[in-house]
Amino acid sequence: MRTIFFILQKEFLQVFRNRSMLPIIFVVPVVQLLVLAFAANYEIRNLSVDVVDHDGSTWSRQLRDKLLSSGYFTLHRQSYSQQEAFEDLEANRADLILTIPPHFERDLVRENEATVQLLVNAINGSKAGLAYGYAANIIGRFNRQVRMDWLALDEDDGPEHIDITYRYWYNPTLNYKFFMVPGILVVLVTLIGAFLSGMNIVKEKEIGTIEQLNVTPIRKHHFIIGKLLPFWIIALFELAFGLAVGKLVFSLPFEGNIAWVFLFAAVYLLVMLGLGLLISTFTETQQQSMFITWFFLIIFILMSGLFTPIESMPAWAQQLTLVNPVAYFVKVIRMVMQKGSGWADIQHYFGIMLLMAAAVNSVAIWNYRKTV
Amino acid sequence: MQPIVIENVHKRFGDVKALHDISFSVEQGELFGLIGPDGAGKSTLFRILATLLLADQGSAFVNGLHVVKDYKAIRRQVGYMPGRFSLYQDLTIEENLNFFATIFKTSVEENYDLIKDIYEQIAPFKGRPAGKLSGGMKQKLALCCALVHKPAVLFLDEPTTGVDPVSRKEFWEMLQRLRQKGIPILVSTPYMDEAMLCDRVALIQKGEIMQINTPGNIVKSYGKKIWAMRADNMFRLIRDLRAFEGTDSCFAFGEYLHVTLHVPVEKVQAYLTPLQHGNLVIKPAQPGIEDAFMQLMQEQNETV
Structure with missing residues (x-):
């Protein structure tokens, strides 16, 4: 026990003597939270739209105004030339072209039917999907209103239609920050857990100190615990610090008991530290270790459901997320913080995390050789 | 009991013996x-x-303990200074020393008498990170760290490589003092002048021991007469001597060439005179351990 204490003492001395460490601990989380939370925005506003109105009637103007007054679209250009508008789309100046054909109003009146065309720039798929969705919705409503106007009915006597009332459960104001900030915190904790711990062990190999250390009574487990524990502590501190920043800056909801988040993080970090340890066993330099860790983390993070919902991934990818620890933590932290989940809801994931921690660490320790 | 015993040890790295x-x-x-x-x-x-490494064949004992079976006990008893500086560059002299003392469950104070002579030389810089020390001070610190737990045996792998001549001399003086305290020391060095300071040396080349003896005996066993020669144009002299059929060997040793012959020295003089070397000096020389080493090396190369 005393040996571990001395190793820990030495590790903390080295961690805090490292000039880049303090900024990593205090500046990185603040910057990540502030920048990412504001920038990683899912709400799409200010889509620029080109309107090609060949009709120029009251109704075509009304349709255009409906679109623009929704708040989602800004008019980039109104023209009579399909050619011009298409050039805008190609040059990425317009996200959407609404083409209203000639005799739009006349056809609507005479034949009870008219067509409009929507061209959507789908370079960014999710943005295109949303743009189409908004536009289609607005046009649909306009359509209903036109029919009522034409039939000269008031709202109560109108044709049957379903009125939808809705409420966004667990995030009533659909504040995407409540959703993103906990996820970003997960990434932060992950970076410290996996990157720094692995690099810390490899560093001893790289500068050769392991050669000296191995000819001492230090045991395998002393060394490993001494190397990993500091980052376990730092990462948990980071989580607390990040949550505090989130609360102060974004008024993050703490629906559930925050202790569950920390309990889960404590076990989750064991998985990440084990991963770092495992990578350190088959790399010789910090650079190698960093590249391999990065390879895993980028997959883990992109497939974690942080940015894109897991449910929309193909089936094989969804299977893969079953072994992705980041996905579990992202899920649990959101459940606890937004939904107020308790032990009964997270115990399943907690168990999986314990199994993962045991598995990763056994492989890592088995692979670790004290004799270099 | 002999503190270090090595018996028929073999080690290969792939094709390299x-x-x-x-x-x-x-x-x-x-x-x-x-x-x-x-x-x-x-x-x-x-x-x-x-x-730190397993031999392919053979066995070795340190203080009567087997290097494979009793490795844990050995690690508690030996002081090892690797060839490459292996202390924490970002920790100070004091912190490094305290760390190595504590993991051996001892303290600097407890064995201070052993490291006192060495530590006093680096003590003025004890607050300085090890990475910012000069080569000589680094080695002194490494020696302190290897000694701080009062080891029964000391292994020093090329402790003076990359160290200036003055620090090298000081370092060897320290080793002499440690020997007087009764600690057996195994030290390696590529410098021949340091070999003379050992009680016994093993000359090793290409993984094989060529000779084990006291430095004095090795020099004495060197049977041949050595001639020191010099001239204004040393390069031409070396070429001419090596071309001469009466020459056994010819190596540059500082400002002189050390030449061994299997013909009388007059024949060389007769051979060199028409070649008009300016300021040619030929005189008998005392063989050193380096001469003996060079000869053994040459013999080994010829038998291979």
Whole structure:
């Protein structure tokens, strides 16, 4: 026990003597939270739209105004030339072209039917999907209103239609920050857990100190615990610090008991530290270790459901997320913080995390050789 | 009991024969030198003795403990200074020393008498990070760290490589003092002048021991007469001498060439005179350990 204490003492001395460490601990989380939370925005506003109105009637103007007054679209250009508008789309100046054909109003009146065309720039798929969705919705409503106007009915006597009332459960104001900030915190904790711990062990190999250390009574487990524990502590501190920043800056909801988040993080970090340890066993330099860790983390993070919902991934990818620890933590932290989940809801994931921690660490320790 | 016993140790790295049938033992309180060029296998032998590497064949004992079976006990008892500086560059002298003392469950104060002479020389810089020390001070610190737990045996792998001549001399004076305290020391070095300071040396090349003896005996056993020669144009002289059929060997030693002959020296003079070397000097010389080493090396190369 005393040996571990001395190793820990030495590790903390080295961690805090490292000039880049303090900024990593205090500046990185603040910057990540502030920048990412504001920038990683899912709400799409200010889509620029080109309107090609060949009709120029009251109704075509009304349709255009409906679109623009929704708040989602800004008019980039109104023209009579399909050619011009298409050039805008190609040059990425317009996200959407609404083409209203000639005799739009006349056809609507005479034949009870008219067509409009929507061209959507789908370079960014999710943005295109949303743009189409908004536009289609607005046009649909306009359509209903036109029919009522034409039939000269008031709202109560109108044709049957379903009125939808809705409420966004667990995030009533659909504040995407409540959703993103906990996820970003997960990434932060992950970076410290996996990157720094692995690099810390490899560093001893790289500068050769392991050669000296191995000819001492230090045991395998002393060394490993001494190397990993500091980052376990730092990462948990980071989580607390990040949550505090989130609360102060974004008024993050703490629906559930925050202790569950920390309990889960404590076990989750064991998985990440084990991963770092495992990578350190088959790399010789910090650079190698960093590249391999990065390879895993980028997959883990992109497939974690942080940015894109897991449910929309193909089936094989969804299977893969079953072994992705980041996905579990992202899920649990959101459940606890937004939904107020308790032990009964997270115990399943907690168990999986314990199994993962045991598995990763056994492989890592088995692979670790004290004799270099 | 002999503190270090090595019996028929073999080690290969792929196709490279790093150590071939190495056997020797070090006596109590002896300063034993492993002398050989880079790549001779010295560090490999150290790593086997320090329980960091397994030998392919043969066995080795440190203080009567087997390097494989009793590795834990050995690690508590030996002081090992690797060839490459292996302390924490970002920790200060004091922190490094305290760290190594504490993991051996002791303290600097407890064994201060052992490291006092050395530590006092670096003590003025004790607050300085090890990475910012000069080469000589780094080695002194490394020696302190290797000694701080009062080891029963000391392994020093090329402790003076990359160290200036003055610090080298100081370092060897410290080793002499440690030997007087009765600690057996196995030290390796590529420097021949340091070999003379050991009680016994093993000359090692290409993983094989060529000779084990006291430095004095090695020099004495050198049977041939050596001639020191010099001239204004040393390069031409070396070429001419090597071209002469009466020359056995010809190596540059500082400002002179050391030449051995199997013909009388007059014949060389007769051969060199028409070649018009300016300021030609030929005089008898005392053979040194380096001459003996060069000769042994040449013999080994010829038999291979």
